[in-house]
Amino acid sequence: MKNNIAVIAQHSQNAVDPITYEAIACALELCDKDCSRIEVIIPGEQTEKAAREIADTSGMEVIALEHSLLQFYNAEAYVRALTGTLNDLAPEYVVLPHTSTGFDLAPALAIKLKASCITAVEDINHDKGKHSFIRSLSSGRLYAEVVPETKSTVITVQPGAWQAASNSSGNTGRISTRTPDIEACKSRTVEIKHAVYKGTDIAKSEVIVSAGRGIGKKENLQLLYDLAGIFKKSAVGCSRPVCDAGWMEYSHQVGVTGATVSPKLYFACGISGALQHISGIRGAQTIIAVNTDPQARIFGIADYCVVEDLTEFLPVLMEEFKTMKHTG
Amino acid sequence: MKVLVCIKQVYMSGTDMTIDTNTSWVHYKPGGFRINGYDEYALEEALLIKECTDKTEVHALSVGPARVEAAVKRAMEMGADEGIHVRHDKEGYVSPYHAASLVAAYAKDKHYDIILTGVMAEDDMQMQTGQMIAGMLDYPYATSVMYQKMATGQSLYVERECDNRSRECIELSMPCVLSIQSGINKPRYPSLSNILRARQQKIIEVPAKDFDASENREKVIRIFIPELKPKGVFLQGSQREKAAELLRILHEKVFI
Numbered sequence: 001m002k003n004n005i006a007v008i009a010q011h012s013q014n015a016v017d018p019i020t021y022e023a024i025a026c027a028l029e030l031c032d033k034d035c036s037r038i039e040v041i042i043p044g045e046q047t048e049k050a051a052r053e054i055a056d057t058s059g060m061e062v063i064a065l066e067h068s069l070l071q072f073y074n075a076e077a078y079v080r081a082l083t084g085t086l087n088d089l090a091p092e093y094v095v096l097p098h099t100s101t102g103f104d105l106a107p108a109l110a111i112k113l114k115a116s117c118i119t120a121v122e123d124i125n126h127d128k129g130k131h132s133f134i135r136s137l138s139s140g141r142l143y144a145e146v147v148p149e150t151k152s153t154v155i156t157v158q159p160g161a162w163q164a165a166s167n168s169s170g171n172t173g174r175i176s177t178r179t180p181d182i183e184a185c186k187s188r189t190v191e192i193k194h195a196v197y198k199g200t201d202i203a204k205s206e207v208i209v210s211a212g213r214g215i216g217k218k219e220n221l222q223l224l225y226d227l228a229g230i231f232k233k234s235a236v237g238c239s240r241p242v243c244d245a246g247w248m249e250y251s252h253q254v255g256v257t258g259a260t261v262s263p264k265l266y267f268a269c270g271i272s273g274a275l276q277h278i279s280g281i282r283g284a285q286t287i288i289a290v291n292t293d294p295q296a297r298i299f300g301i302a303d304y305c306v307v308e309d310l311t312e313f314l315p316v317l318m319e320e321f322k323t324m325k326h327t328g
Numbered sequence: 329m330k331v332l333v334c335i336k337q338v339y340m341s342g343t344d345m346t347i348d349t350n351t352s353w354v355h356y357k358p359g360g361f362r363i364n365g366y367d368e369y370a371l372e373e374a375l376l377i378k379e380c381t382d383k384t385e386v387h388a389l390s391v392g393p394a395r396v397e398a399a400v401k402r403a404m405e406m407g408a409d410e411g412i413h414v415r416h417d418k419e420g421y422v423s424p425y426h427a428a429s430l431v432a433a434y435a436k437d438k439h440y441d442i443i444l445t446g447v448m449a450e451d452d453m454q455m456q457t458g459q460m461i462a463g464m465l466d467y468p469y470a471t472s473v474m475y476q477k478m479a480t481g482q483s484l485y486v487e488r489e490c491d492n493r494s495r496e497c498i499e500l501s502m503p504c505v506l507s508i509q510s511g512i513n514k515p516r517y518p519s520l521s522n523i524l525r526a527r528q529q530k531i532i533e534v535p536a537k538d539f540d541a542s543e544n545r546e547k548v549i550r551i552f553i554p555e556l557k558p559k560g561v562f563l564q565g566s567q568r569e570k571a572a573e574l575l576r577i578l579h580e581k582v583f584i
Contacts, residue, residue, distance in 0.1 A: 073496065075459070076468050100490040104471045107424065107456035111463030116545035117425065119454050132549060138451050141345050142354065143554050144421075148546045187468035187500040190485075195493035207583065230584055244511040250493075257472070257489050257509075265583050286581065287560070288574065295556055303560035304577060306570055317571040321584070324575055 005031050006091040008082065009042040009062075010101055012073075012192075014050045016057075019097040021164035024058050026157045027095045028165055029124055030131060035060055035169065039089060043081050043180075045071040055173035058165060064177045072189040075104050081180035083112040091152065098156035100257065106154045115152035120275065122161040139274050140297045159256065159279040195251065202252060203259040205235035207267070208284075210254055213241040214270020214291060214310065221247060223314040224269055230321055231265070239277045255280035269310045273298030290314070329384040331374045332440040333408065334431055334461070335367040337392055337399035338451040347551060353420045354451075354551070363399045366446025368406075368515040370508040373476065374444050375407045375516070381478070385409045389434065391427050393417045397531060404526035405518035411529070416536035423544040424452070428460035433539035436465060442484070443505045447472050458507035469505040470498050474512050 005027045010017040024040065031037040040054050043065040051064040065085060069077040086094060086109070094109065096102035098120045110117035123134035125145065132147045133155060202208055209228040211221060221236070228234040237254040238247070254261055255277040262283025269290050271277060278301055281287065289302035290310045299305045306313060339360045348355035363371075371388060378384040388403035389412040390396045400411040414430050416422065435443060445458035455471065462469035475487040479499055487495045489509050518526075563570040578584045 074498070075470070079463075100472055100488070103455045104459065104488075107459035108463040108469065110425075110545075111460055117456055117460075118546060119456060135453075136554075137453060137551065138340065138345060139453070140554065142347075142551050144548045144551045146546050146548050150545050153546075185468070187470070187498055187504070190497045190499055192490070193487070193495040193497060240510065246514075250511070253493075256491055258493055260492055265578075265581075286583075294562075297556070299558050299560075299562075300556055301559055304574065305558060305560055305562045306574065307562065308567055308570065313567055313571065316567045317574065320568065320571040320575055324579075 004090075004092040005038045006086060006089055006094045007038060007040045008094065008096045008102070008105070009040050009050070009054055010097055010099060011042065011044065011047075011050045014044065014047060016050050016053050017097070017099070018164060019099060019159055020054065021058065021166075022159065022162045023095045023097045023157045024060070025162035025165035026121070026124070026155075027093070029162070030093055030095070039063055039091075040173075041065060041082065041085060043067075043070045043078055047177075051175045051177075055175050057167055058173060059167040059169045059171045060173040062173050062175045064175060065180045066177055067180055067182055069182050069185060072192060073101050074185065074187060074189040075108060076185045076187045077182055078105055079108050079112055080182045080185070082109060084180055085178060086113055094152070094154045096154070096156045098158050102156045106156050110154040113152050113154065114150065115154050116148040116150040117154045118146050118148065119156045120158045121155050122158045136275060139272065158275060160282050200235045201259075202235045202237045202254065203261050205233055205261075206263055207231040207234035207265045208237045208254065208261060208263045209234060209267045209269065210237040210239065210271060211242050211248070211269055212239045212271030213245075214272070215242070215247075216270070216311065218245075218247040220311055223311065226318055227267065227269075227314055230318075237261070239271050239274065268298050268302065269314070271298050272296045273300065329377070329381055329441045330439060331377055331384060331386045332435055332438070332443045333367070333371045333374045333386060333388045333403070334443065334445045334457065335371065335388055335390045335399055335403055336364045336427075336446070336449045337361050337390060337396045338364045338449055340450055345553070347553065351420060352550060361395060361398065363402055364446050364449045364451075366448055366450065366508065366510055368446075369510055369512050370444040370446045371403055371406055371408065372513045372515040373506075373508050374442075376513060377442065378407075387412060387440075389414065389431065391416050391422070391430050391536070393419060400531050401526055402518070404529060404531075405523045406516060407519075407522050411526075411531040413531050413533045414536050415533050421544070421548040423546060424454045424456035424460055425545050426541065426543055428457045428464060429541035430536055430539055431457070432461050432464035433541045434534065435461070441502045443467070443503070445505070445507045447507045447509045455507075458505050462505035465503070465505075467503050467505050468500040469507070470500060471507040472509040473506045474509050476506060
């Protein structure tokens with residue numbers, strides 16, 4: 001069997017999103033590192049540069065699907081463009097990154113391909129040539145092992161679960177371009193709005209003190225601002241539930257859908273560590289976490305773990321800091 | 329207009345989840361069930377649409393066994409005009425594909441203009457059902473919707489939340505499916521008048537077997553509680569000792 005895995009590349013205006021190479025790494029695991037069985041598909045309007053980059057970086061064959069309706073990501077146009085090509089290739093697996101594009105696209109694509117769909121895959125088990133997929137439930141408190149029962153399966157790959165693939169062969173992949181047949185769509189992507197920052201942009205801060213649902217109430221944010229005050233170039237961020245509760249603006253949200261950050265220090269206060277949050281802080285050099293629950297997922301990635309109630313611990317920390325400064 | 333909101337009853341008992349060895353599924357304890365939080369945002373959005381358009385009806389639908397009635401009732405108390413219970417007595421894993429095919433089978437001849445779902449369920453976290461319903465009915469869709477408004481009489485303008493704080497702005501013709509992200513609105517509490525009305529009103533019960541809906545396309549062979557593998561060190565001692573140790577580390581690493 002040849003070419004039986006298709007990876008859908010992610011890019012924005014022809015800049016390849018590096019997450020694509022994590023999806024490729026997962027695809028490589030599915031085919032025992034046999035590059036010849038993988039095709040990378042990149043839908044877009046003018047994809048030459050991005051297709052070239054993927055072919056060079058991965059050494060894999062790339063199929064560019066070019067159409068004016070693919071100028072921006074649009075679920076319907078993408079599904080239509082991809083269905084034809086994927087039906088021709090009849091891959092066993094279609095692999096996408098689990099991003100706002102990937103999870104948007106994958107389930108609808110699975111319907112058109114009569115495939116099963118398994119999202120946010122974090123690991124693969126191999127048993128006598130058969131694959132099963134590990135994904136988390138209930139914010140990581142449980143995990144499930146899932147086996148597809150269809151000929152074809154669409155999976156989305158949790159960011160951070162695989163290390164980006166590099167080109168081990170030194171070869172460069174062949175690129176072919178197709179013009180998909182996309183009939184009139186019932187939806188249209190009008191524009192992409194990028195975030196406009198007021199004040200400090202947390203994505204550029206060297207130290208981020210971040211609040212989770214565990215802060216309990218809005219008033220407790222002051223404890224975090226006090227703590228942030230002891231660091232230079234610091235900012236206060238938060239996890240999504242804090243924004244949903246109306247305690248902080250969405251511009252402060254850290255995570256895949258908020259800001260992806262790479263500070264020197266990330267100080268997580270009352271954050272349980274939902275996957276989308278953890279994925280957004282992968283680039284942090286040092287992580288300190290304070291949480292009352294010793295099983296909190298944030299402790300799985302923190303360098304220094306403090307099992308304490310932050311409303312008690314942070315005031316003590318500040319007192320000790322003042323004492324330390326006085327005594328020099 | 330007719331708006332259908334799909335709600336899921338989820339089991340979220342907090343942090344102490346255990347696995348029932350008999351069913352190989354989550355051990356359900358009384359009191360742990362509630363409406364999926366994301367679906368409450370979807371329902372609220374439907375009610376907001378109803379408040380600003382003429383002659384709009386909001387129907388709330390849930391798929392599941394008898395216990396799911398409580399979630400449908402709650403949706404009616406929040407303001408849904410009708411409650412529909414697609415009675416499906418299987419416990420354990422019901423895939424998004426299976427649930428979506430039941431919803432699509434129910435909705436296909438009911439002329440809904442908008443079908444709303446939450447962006448995901450808090451228990452399974454699959455993020456699939458809305459897109460699958462759209463795929464089955466051949467409707468346009470958008471996920472992670474953070475803003476929606478009527479564009480023309482026949483289309484909606486929506487903004488969906490994307491990675492790195494960007495938003496995709498999309499126009500969709502109706503009928504369409506939107507899956508709603510948390511934070512788009514503030515879900516309301518039931519009003520007394522709606523509680524009284526819901527008490528009187530019957531839930532429309534439809535047996536799942538009435539539909540020619542497809543079964544799961546994948547199988548969950550086991551669920552398990554992950555072992556937390558800490559990467560770092562847990563600081564020990566009293567609060568004050570931990571604080572002092574942390575400051576020593578911060579100082580050593582030249583953060584302070």
